[in-house]
Amino acid sequence: MRRTNLIISVACLAVAIGGYLLVGSPGMGDQPMADRQAGLMEKVRTDPQSLTPAETLSRLEATVKERPDDPQPHYFIGEILRAEGRTSDAARAYQSALRRDETFVPALLALADSLVDLNNGAVSPEATRLFAKAYELDETQVRAGMWAAMGAAQAGDQEKAEQAMRYIYSRLPEDDPRRERFAPMIEALGQAESATPDAE
Numbered sequence: 001m002r003r004t005n006l007i008i009s010v011a012c013l014a015v016a017i018g019g020y021l022l023v024g025s026p027g028m029g030d031q032p033m034a035d036r037q038a039g040l041m042e043k044v045r046t047d048p049q050s051l052t053p054a055e056t057l058s059r060l061e062a063t064v065k066e067r068p069d070d071p072q073p074h075y076f077i078g079e080i081l082r083a084e085g086r087t088s089d090a091a092r093a094y095q096s097a098l099r100r101d102e103t104f105v106p107a108l109l110a111l112a113d114s115l116v117d118l119n120n121g122a123v124s125p126e127a128t129r130l131f132a133k134a135y136e137l138d139e140t141q142v143r144a145g146m147w148a149a150m151g152a153a154q155a156g157d158q159e160k161a162e163q164a165m166r167y168i169y170s171r172l173p174e175d176d177p178r179r180e181r182f183a184p185m186i187e188a189l190g191q192a193e194s195a196t197p198d199a200e
Helices: 002-022 034-046 053-066 072-083 087-100 105-118 125-137 142-154 158-171 179-195
Strands: none
Touching: 053 072, 072 087, 072 105, 087 105, 105 125, 105 142, 125 142, 142 158, 158 179
16 A cells, blocks of 8 residues: 555656656756756656656756756655655755745645654644744645644643634635634633643
């Protein structure tokens, strides 16, 4: 099952990466391995799903050199590494993407998710910050806002977590089915806050 999921994930990534690489891909002139890279670009154009993870990584690494300020190849490298179970390496790739654009929401989310995985499901302060920033930049990322609130709750700040959840709830459209899930969560946070003894 794990191998099947990996194959599906990599195939979907190949299509997404293929679309990215085909937009504005510069020529490589007489660079080393130019022939090999040209062959890979032909596969990207004609049959991206046939690319192996190694071939895709090779093409992305070449793109990193061609577009040194672009966060996207670093992000896609991270996605491939994470699909292969190399979460620590993936996190470093997402960090590289964010060094080029600290507001690149896909990398913010991916790095935060990776940190949660590396922390056995716990939301660290850094992961909380990343989720919160992603939601601040794009309020359609409701999941990110919820994880940021969860991080605050795990850190013991029930009041901040409840405020965050109430804010997210208030921004959802009236007909959004997710509103039904928020009410009990907000209520639970309020009860947890009430049960917390005041500091003496």
